[in-house]
Amino acid sequence: MLYGALEAGGTKMVCAIGDETGKIYEQVSIPTTTPDETMPEIISYFRDKGIEAIGIACFGPIDLDRKSETYGFITSTPKTAWKKFNIVGYVEKALGIPVGFDTDVNGSLLGEITYGCAQGLTDAIYLTIGTGIGGGVMTNGKLLHGMMHPELGHVIIAKRSDDKGQCVCPYHDSCLEGLAAGPSIEKRWGRSAKELTDDAAVWELEADYIGTALVNYCMTLSPQKIILGGGVMHQMQLFPLIRRVFKEKMAGYINTKTLENLDEYIVPASLNDDQGIMGAIKLAIDAKTELL
Amino acid sequence: MLYGALEAGGTKMVCAIGDETGKIYEQVSIPTTTPDETMPEIISYFRDKGIEAIGIACFGPIDLDRKSETYGFITSTPKTAWKKFNIVGYVEKALGIPVGFDTDVNGSLLGEITYGCAQGLTDAIYLTIGTGIGGGVMTNGKLLHGMMHPELGHVIIAKRSDDKGQCVCPYHDSCLEGLAAGPSIEKRWGRSAKELTDDAAVWELEADYIGTALVNYCMTLSPQKIILGGGVMHQMQLFPLIRRVFKEKMAGYINTKTLENLDEYIVPASLNDDQGIMGAIKLAIDAKTELL
Numbered sequence: 001m002l003y004g005a006l007e008a009g010g011t012k013m014v015c016a017i018g019d020e021t022g023k024i025y026e027q028v029s030i031p032t033t034t035p036d037e038t039m040p041e042i043i044s045y046f047r048d049k050g051i052e053a054i055g056i057a058c059f060g061p062i063d064l065d066r067k068s069e070t071y072g073f074i075t076s077t078p079k080t081a082w083k084k085f086n087i088v089g090y091v092e093k094a095l096g097i098p099v100g101f102d103t104d105v106n107g108s109l110l111g112e113i114t115y116g117c118a119q120g121l122t123d124a125i126y127l128t129i130g131t132g133i134g135g136g137v138m139t140n141g142k143l144l145h146g147m148m149h150p151e152l153g154h155v156i157i158a159k160r161s162d163d164k165g166q167c168v169c170p171y172h173d174s175c176l177e178g179l180a181a182g183p184s185i186e187k188r189w190g191r192s193a194k195e196l197t198d199d200a201a202v203w204e205l206e207a208d209y210i211g212t213a214l215v216n217y218c219m220t221l222s223p224q225k226i227i228l229g230g231g232v233m234h235q236m237q238l239f240p241l242i243r244r245v246f247k248e249k250m251a252g253y254i255n256t257k258t259l260e261n262l263d264e265y266i267v268p269a270s271l272n273d274d275q276g277i278m279g280a281i282k283l284a285i286d287a288k289t290e291l292l
Numbered sequence: 293m294l295y296g297a298l299e300a301g302g303t304k305m306v307c308a309i310g311d312e313t314g315k316i317y318e319q320v321s322i323p324t325t326t327p328d329e330t331m332p333e334i335i336s337y338f339r340d341k342g343i344e345a346i347g348i349a350c351f352g353p354i355d356l357d358r359k360s361e362t363y364g365f366i367t368s369t370p371k372t373a374w375k376k377f378n379i380v381g382y383v384e385k386a387l388g389i390p391v392g393f394d395t396d397v398n399g400s401l402l403g404e405i406t407y408g409c410a411q412g413l414t415d416a417i418y419l420t421i422g423t424g425i426g427g428g429v430m431t432n433g434k435l436l437h438g439m440m441h442p443e444l445g446h447v448i449i450a451k452r453s454d455d456k457g458q459c460v461c462p463y464h465d466s467c468l469e470g471l472a473a474g475p476s477i478e479k480r481w482g483r484s485a486k487e488l489t490d491d492a493a494v495w496e497l498e499a500d501y502i503g504t505a506l507v508n509y510c511m512t513l514s515p516q517k518i519i520l521g522g523g524v525m526h527q528m529q530l531f532p533l534i535r536r537v538f539k540e541k542m543a544g545y546i547n548t549k550t551l552e553n554l555d556e557y558i559v560p561a562s563l564n565d566d567q568g569i570m571g572a573i574k575l576a577i578d579a580k581t582e583l584l
Contacts, residue, residue: 075547122438123437137512140432140434140436144513145514146515147514147515147516147551151514151546152511152512155508156504156541172545216447216448216512219442219444219447220513221436222442223439249464251463256439
């Protein structure tokens with residue numbers, strides 16, 4: 001059985017065809033411009049591919065409340081052409097198959113839970129750190145939505161007194177995304193993260209912000225694993241630094257077997273940046289199964 | 293059908309008998325000294341009361357993992373007499389009835405979800421602010437345990453630069469409990485919270501710390517309601533102050549209908565400080581139901 005997967009991002013739409021084992025048979029990337037331009041291209045890609053259902057892992061904020069009149073809509077995004085666009089309704093009408101829907105980051109987490117490093121876990125976090133910061137959360141074996149969905153990038157974090165940079169978030173004076181996402185790094189140090197690989201001060205500060213946020217996620221969600229993905233996390237030297245900050249700031253308050261081995265607790269994404277598209281396959285499978 | 297409820301706290305053990313409507317028929321309080329002294333008193337209270345099951349809402353940290361060898365134990369508490377005490381095993385053996393078990397704060401949340409102001413919700417937080425700070429969490433209709441259980445009081449919060457007090461947490465340089473629980477207030481201002489009711493500066497600072505933490509819980513857990521209980525929260529003037537800080541620091545980033553009315557979003561506990569014991573009744577009911 002074949003399934004469609006759409007990883008809907010602010011700059012590109014990744015479309016793929018896969019099966020229930022998570023195997024991806026083919027994949028294309030379509031630039032995200034306006035719904036009028038982009039959506040017909042997406043539909044024409046998926047049409048006649050023989051897929052049984054499609055999963056959409058979507059940039060947000062989005063409405064995930066099935067009882068809401070705007071379920072399946074992209075809501076208050078700064079990308080104005082997509083504001084209040086009913087992406088689920090559009091795809092459902094055009095393809096006439098079940099549509100699974102969740103945030104991009106819940107999609108990535110679902111990919112890791114189903115096919116990757118978090119298999120068998122019921123409680124985990126996937127945090128992506130790139131041009132923005134966002135996170136997917138699973139609790140009790142289900143993706144977390146709650147009132148809306150988590151916005152892990154916008155937790156308040158104190159700016160360190162020796163940080164000469166500034167919080168670049170347009171909303172918050174001092175939040176994780178504003179202090180630690182790619183654009184913040186570039187603005188603070190005058191060069192992109194990639195060009196700063198060998199500058200220890202850059203990564204010491206970055207790890208401090210990320211590690212502090214992870215302590216707070218751990219106190220709040222009590223996850224069994226924390227997976228870090230996104231462009232900034234390709235800087236692998238960050239992992240030991242983040243684990244050190246995490247350990248220092250937890251200060252031994254929580255003692256579990258799981259926390260004894262932080263190398264297995266705070267880990268890189270394991271699916272070669274296919275976690276999002278593989279998670280979207282699983283969203284499709286779940287949408288199909290729901291109807292059976 | 294009658295159920296037993298034990299709200300196990302560090303200073304007292306509240307024992308009660310109730311029914312499935314949450315009605316409490318009788319209640320006693322036994323001082324928490326050592327297991328050898330305290331437990332036989334508890335058992336002799338409950339014996340011959342005709343209860344079908346008992347629920348324990350317990351101070352922590354505790355082991356909630358049913359697959360663990362130490363399920364039902366109090367684990368790394370500073371109250372040394374109770375460290376590694378198998379409270380569930382003891383009660384089960386002595387009374388021979390099903391035993392429900394969770395944290396004290398999950399118990400209080402369950403009380404509010406079942407009988408109080410959070411009925412019908414699937415995602416909510418109960419935060420108690422008193423001699424310590426702790427929180428219970430429900431996500432997707434289930435109490436959250438995860439790796440262990442949340443420890444909402446120990447999230448890292450920056451100490452405000454004009455705060456002349458200090459973080460009194462023995463573990464953390466700067467955490468919510470260390471900055472905002474009763475002992476911290478008393479140490480900072482030289483008098484107890486009750487004696488400071490009319491001092492605006494006290495509550496402005498207190499609301500700043502609590503409101504900041506609530507923003508982070510909201511970004512992380514996306515709850516449908518946040519319930520605040522405990523001795524410090526009997527200072528009702530705190531509620532409008534906390535809501536104001538919350539609104540300012542959210543800065544309009546999340547737009548939902550729920551957040552439009554903060555008076556209904558950030559609310560006092562609704563069960564006259566019986567939320568814990570009523571939640572323990574529900575733990576007992578669930579333990580009984582599980583066996584049917």
